[in-house]
Amino acid sequence: MAKAILYDAIKCTACRACQVACKGWNQLPAEETTNRGTYENPPDLSFQTWLKIKFTEVKRNGKMDWLFTRQACMHCTDASCVKVCPTGALYYHELGFVAYDKDLCSGCGYCADFCPFNVPRSDSNLWTGVAKMDKCVFCTTPGLDRIAEGYEPACVKTCPTGALTFGDRDELVVVGGERVQALQANGHPNAYFYGDKELGGLHVMYVLGDSPDVYGLPVDPKVPAAAIAWKDVIQPIGWAVGGLALLGLGINYIIAREAKLRRELPGRKEE
Amino acid sequence: MEQEVERYKWIKMEQEVERYRKPTRILHWFNGGAFIILFFTGLILFIPSLGFLAVDSWTRILHRIGAVIIVAGPLIYLLTNWKASWKGLKEAFVWGKDDLEWLKAAPRYYFLCDEEAMPPQEHMNTGQKLWWLMVIVMGVVIGVSGLIMWVFKTTAPAALLQWSIFAHDVAFIALGAMFFVHVFLSVIHPLMRPLRTGAWSSMARGKVSAEYAKAHHRKWYDRVSKGMKESPSADE
Numbered sequence: 001m002a003k004a005i006l007y008d009a010i011k012c013t014a015c016r017a018c019q020v021a022c023k024g025w026n027q028l029p030a031e032e033t034t035n036r037g038t039y040e041n042p043p044d045l046s047f048q049t050w051l052k053i054k055f056t057e058v059k060r061n062g063k064m065d066w067l068f069t070r071q072a073c074m075h076c077t078d079a080s081c082v083k084v085c086p087t088g089a090l091y092y093h094e095l096g097f098v099a100y101d102k103d104l105c106s107g108c109g110y111c112a113d114f115c116p117f118n119v120p121r122s123d124s125n126l127w128t129g130v131a132k133m134d135k136c137v138f139c140t141t142p143g144l145d146r147i148a149e150g151y152e153p154a155c156v157k158t159c160p161t162g163a164l165t166f167g168d169r170d171e172l173v174v175v176g177g178e179r180v181q182a183l184q185a186n187g188h189p190n191a192y193f194y195g196d197k198e199l200g201g202l203h204v205m206y207v208l209g210d211s212p213d214v215y216g217l218p219v220d221p222k223v224p225a226a227a228i229a230w231k232d233v234i235q236p237i238g239w240a241v242g243g244l245a246l247l248g249l250g251i252n253y254i255i256a257r258e259a260k261l262r263r264e265l266p267g268r269k270e271e
Numbered sequence: 272m273e274q275e276v277e278r279y280k281w282i283k284m285e286q287e288v289e290r291y292r293k294p295t296r297i298l299h300w301f302n303g304g305a306f307i308i309l310f311f312t313g314l315i316l317f318i319p320s321l322g323f324l325a326v327d328s329w330t331r332i333l334h335r336i337g338a339v340i341i342v343a344g345p346l347i348y349l350l351t352n353w354k355a356s357w358k359g360l361k362e363a364f365v366w367g368k369d370d371l372e373w374l375k376a377a378p379r380y381y382f383l384c385d386e387e388a389m390p391p392q393e394h395m396n397t398g399q400k401l402w403w404l405m406v407i408v409m410g411v412v413i414g415v416s417g418l419i420m421w422v423f424k425t426t427a428p429a430a431l432l433q434w435s436i437f438a439h440d441v442a443f444i445a446l447g448a449m450f451f452v453h454v455f456l457s458v459i460h461p462l463m464r465p466l467r468t469g470a471w472s473s474m475a476r477g478k479v480s481a482e483y484a485k486a487h488h489r490k491w492y493d494r495v496s497k498g499m500k501e502s503p504s505a506d507e
Binding site for chain 2: 086087088104105107109110128130131226227230234235241242253255256257259260263
């Protein structure tokens with residue numbers, strides 16, 4: 001039974017308790033930042049900030065609207081990062097999330113390059129390339145695994161307004177759908193349920209007050225074409241090319257050696 | 272001119288012809304060594320069950336050392352041997368009727384060891400040219416895409432990084448497969464044995480016997496032995 005988080009952007013007050021809880025539970029240090037004239041802080045995700053609330057200012061009919069979204073791994077069913085991870089460090093958890101075995105990470109960064117939501121980050125060293133990726137793992141880090149113990153993720157636990165809920169994905173899909181309908185009938189005509197269908201179904205779903213692009217979310221996220229061309233087309237061809245090349249050379253060797261020996265037989269000496 | 276005279280001496284005394292000068296041979300072996308490092312540290316990302324070898328980035332450090340060698344080598348060579356470089360580059364791109372003949376004869380030659388089948392060849396035969404052309408083209412592809420993945424990892428647009436990885440993979444497959452063909456046809460194929468006769472000696476010592484040159488690179492041999500107007504560089 002797949003589990004999921006439902007985030008309600010309308011109920012969210014951007015208190016950022018989830019950010020703090022995430023850091024607290026996952027033992028991630030705070031980052032020193034400078035005041036940029038916004039409450040949004042830190043400015044971006046990083047290898048030690050796996051979750052943050054994004055602030056968006058929109059002007060509608062001369063009125064300012066302040067929108068909040070949760071920025072963290074969306075735990076896709078068709079996860080590009082899992083597809084391109086060469087070591088199997090990123091994998092599907094039995095409950096549907098994209099879990100991560102940090103020990104296996106080679107630091108190649110392909111997950112970051114291909115993530116449609118630009119989530120995974122690393123502490124990469126530019127010159128040596130030594131790196132470890134990091135991202136939200138749905139509180140399943142070994143030793144800090146809340147899910148296995150039957151708890152909700154730390155962000156959900158701490159949320160004071162009920163904007164974050166955790167539960168069976170199927171149930172949350174129903175809850176989210178009803179909530180969006182209610183919003184559409186009550187002053188949010190563009191209310192949108194995000195994550196129900198996207199990328200095979202996300203395990204973090206959003207109830208949005210407006211269409212996703214207003215919040216800076218990709219409207220129809222896809223596994224990048226390059227990932228498919230690379231993993232599903234070129235790599236199988238590579239196996240075939242490599243295999244056939246070695247096989248062909250082996251066959252050639254056997255036939256050519258025969259032929260050469262025959263030519264060197266006494267009586268037919270050519271050299 | 273002095274080197275030209277030198278070469279005649281070789282032909283006369285030892286019955287040998289210089290085929291690759293020292294800088295060319297050094298470049299070849301540096302690139303070959305770097306290629307093997309790059310090939311295997313890249314291969315483990317290609318084979319999921321070997322992925323564990325890449326853990327903790329140590330193979331990336333090796334990969335980058337190899338990358339620096341394989342990029343710096345040709346660049347240094349280009350700057351210090353620009354005349355030979357230019358000739359060598361031209362060699363890869365000039366194709367003619369003889370090449371078609373060679374391709375037609377190649378199966379007879381390589382499978383049936385029929386050495387009479389081959390039409391007379393220039394300094395490089397068609398097969399060597401094919402590999403050389405591929406090294407140049409795919410080398411640029413793999414070098415540029417690799418540079419993007421290294422230096423612009425955090426700044427390049429996602430799509431550029433994605434297609435760079437794709438291009439790197441395509442070039443890896445092409446070069447990787449052809450690398451085995453190259454090694455096979457140079458030193459393993461029954462016609463290339465014993466080693467001292469042909470390809471190996473030309474890259475190891477830089478010289479081949481006049482007889483070998485005559486048999487395998489007739490047009491080049493004729494040109495060189497007649498002392499036609501040619502640059503002193505042997506690896507044209």
